[in-house]
Amino acid sequence: MQTIVIVDPETDFLEWAAHQLKTPTTAVLTASRADEAYKLYFAQEADLLITETHLQPFSGLELLAKVRQKDPNAMVVLTSAFGTTQSVIESMKLGAYDFIRKESLPFNLKVVVDAALKAQSEMRNATAFKPQLTVDQHQDSIVGQSEAMQQVFKMVGRVSHSDAPVMITGESGSGKELVARAIHHYSRRSEQFFVAINCAAIPETLLESELFGHEKGSFTGAVTQRVGRFEQSNGGTLFLDEIGEMPMPVQSKILRVLQEGEFSRLGSNVTLRTDVRIVAATNKNLEQEIARKHFREDLFYRLNVVRIHLPPLRQRVEDVRLLCEYFLAKISLQKHLPRVHLSEEALKVMEAYPWPGNVRELENTLQRASVMTTTDVLLPKDLPLGQIGVGNTGNEDGDAAVETAGPKPGDSVAAGPLGIAPAFNIQAAIELLFRAAAEDHSLQLLPWLEREFTIAAMKQTRGNQLKAAKILGVTRATLRKRIERFGITRELNIQ
Numbered sequence: 041m042q043t044i045v046i047v048d049p050e051t052d053f054l055e056w057a058a059h060q061l062k063t064p065t066t067a068v069l070t071a072s073r074a075d076e077a078y079k080l081y082f083a084q085e086a087d088l089l090i091t092e093t094h095l096q097p098f099s100g101l102e103l104l105a106k107v108r109q110k111d112p113n114a115m116v117v118l119t120s121a122f123g124t125t126q127s128v129i130e131s132m133k134l135g136a137y138d139f140i141r142k143e144s145l146p147f148n149l150k151v152v153v154d155a156a157l158k159a160q161s162e163m164r165n166a167t168a169f170k171p172q173l174t175v176d177q178h179q180d181s182i183v184g185q186s187e188a189m190q191q192v193f194k195m196v197g198r199v200s201h202s203d204a205p206v207m208i209t210g211e212s213g214s215g216k217e218l219v220a221r222a223i224h225h226y227s228r229r230s231e232q233f234f235v236a237i238n239c240a241a242i243p244e245t246l247l248e249s250e251l252f253g254h255e256k257g258s259f260t261g262a263v264t265q266r267v268g269r270f271e272q273s274n275g276g277t278l279f280l281d282e283i284g285e286m287p288m289p290v291q292s293k294i295l296r297v298l299q300e301g302e303f304s305r306l307g308s309n310v311t312l313r314t315d316v317r318i319v320a321a322t323n324k325n326l327e328q329e330i331a332r333k334h335f336r337e338d339l340f341y342r343l344n345v346v347r348i349h350l351p352p353l354r355q356r357v358e359d360v361r362l363l364c365e366y367f368l369a370k371i372s373l374q375k376h377l378p379r380v381h382l383s384e385e386a387l388k389v390m391e392a393y394p395w396p397g398n399v400r401e402l403e404n405t406l407q408r409a410s411v412m413t414t415t416d417v418l419l420p421k422d423l424p425l426g427q428i429g430v431g432n433t434g435n436e437d438g439d440a441a442v443e444t445a446g447p448k449p450g451d452s453v454a455a456g457p458l459g460i461a462p463a464f465n466i467q468a469a470i471e472l473l474f475r476a477a478a479e480d481h482s483l484q485l486l487p488w489l490e491r492e493f494t495i496a497a498m499k500q501t502r503g504n505q506l507k508a509a510k511i512l513g514v515t516r517a518t519l520r521k522r523i524e525r526f527g528i529t530r531e532l533n534i535q
């Protein structure tokens with residue numbers, strides 16, 4: 041059930057609007073004064089507020105400001121018989137979802153309200169990102185007694201009180217996202233959203249609209265207005281994962297947000313203000329990327345105000361024992377498996393192994409071993425070291441499309457349910473692609489994916505058709521045909 045609060049001094053109008061908007065799943069509550077509406081909105085935990093600008097005892101704009109001050113994600117639509125330029129601009133600046141002139145209400149009301157409710161529910165779904173753990177549990181969930189990890193914890197504590205951007209670096213699987221969540225969790229923003237976006241997993245053409253949102257009709261296929269991640273995370277923390285993969289044009293826009301706290305939706309000239317704490321992560325060497333002109337130097341300095349580096353697991357061997365104990369306990373609890381322990385010899389083997397996939401690989405190894413073992417003590421022979429894909433490894437040339445689309449056909453079926461499969465979420469990737477396809481009707485999803493995959497495989501193998509065909513699981517002849525059919529040689533810059 042969704043709830044709308046409408047406030048207007050005219051009883052006739054309220055009756056008409058309520059009648060228009062009421063559905064079996066939408067409740068409509070009305071008020072004639074601003075103060076009444078304010079109370080009603082919060083008491084009912086409403087999803088949408090529709091307000092006239094001319095109200096007593098304070099104006100609709102003031103009501104908008106007050107409501108959004110208390111709830112930075114509130115959806116508010118303004119209506120007015122006049123709609124002066126100033127009031128329209130002001131309302132947008134204050135974060136109104138839309139401004140509708142009274143005369144166009146009969147045509148627009150339902151459309152705008154449906155879009156606003158949809159945007160609100162998308163936003164609320166971001167609560168899934170909120171940490172589920174209490175502080176105590178959370179403390180325990182980043183394990184590490186090595187000097188290096190203790191330094192990391194101290195940094196997290198120090199930066200969590202400020203709003204300064206944080207840059208987290210470290211190899212794949214070393215715990216960058218975990219640290220980003222901890223920074224949010226311990227900050228004054230912890231009650232607001234933690235929104236994560238993986239810059240490498242989203243096609244370049246969609247990344248901008250994903251981050252900043254877009255207006256209806258701003259590009260072919262933009263059939264509805266879309267609220268971006270910057271708006272979703274207003275008041276909270278935005279985690280820009282794999283920032284090294286962000287295309288240059290998007291980098292410029294991010295710089296503007298960092299400098300001015302401002303941005304615009306695609307296809308709109310209206311400047312929106314946002315109060316977002318940015319945490320970025322990368323497993324790339326950004327200094328090198330700057331030298332290659334793949335990353336803006338000015339953005340780097342803005343983001344790199346505080347830097348937290350996570351050392352690879354092989355450099356903190358002291359933590360291996362602790363991590364093993366932690367994961368074995370966690371696995372038995374979560375997977376309802378009997379509790380198993382490591383023998384001293386097995387621990388020695390674990391400590392000697394270089395862990396190219398870091399903590400993620402260690403966790404996956406223990407998971408596989410716990411499932412396979414028939415005894416309650418793991419011996420060296422029970423450890424499938426090096427046999428498990430290290431998920432999204434710290435491969436500098438790692439390609440976005442490959443990572444988004446997931447494993448090769450047939451790869452994940454057995455591994456998936458045990459959580460041993462690559463660490464990305466294929467379901468989330470599919471949902472994202474479906475959303476893109478729903479918005480852009482000209483997009484033919486499967487042919488497009490096939491093309492993207494082909495390009496990605498060719499890039500990854502630097503144009504080696506044999507290797508690319510192997511990655512894609514097709515013959516070289518098929519690959520050649522696709523390269524021809526899609527006309528992709530030019531883009532690849534390889535012949």
Ligand SMILES: Nc1ncnc2c1ncn2[C@@H]1O[C@H](COP(=O)(O)OP(=O)(O)OP(=O)(O)O)[C@@H](O)[C@H]1O
Pocket residue numbers: 181182183184210211212213214215216217218219323399400403432433
């Ligand atoms: N110190 C730690 N204590 C407990 N669990 C950890 C620790 N470090 C990492 N993990 C776990 O290992 C897995 C990988 O961590 P995370 O996703 O944070 O890595 P990452 O650095 O973001 O990797 P990638 O670059 O591949 O995205 C997660 O399941 C995380 O919970």
Ligand SMILES: [Mg+2]
Pocket residue numbers: 216217281
């Ligand atoms: Mg990560």
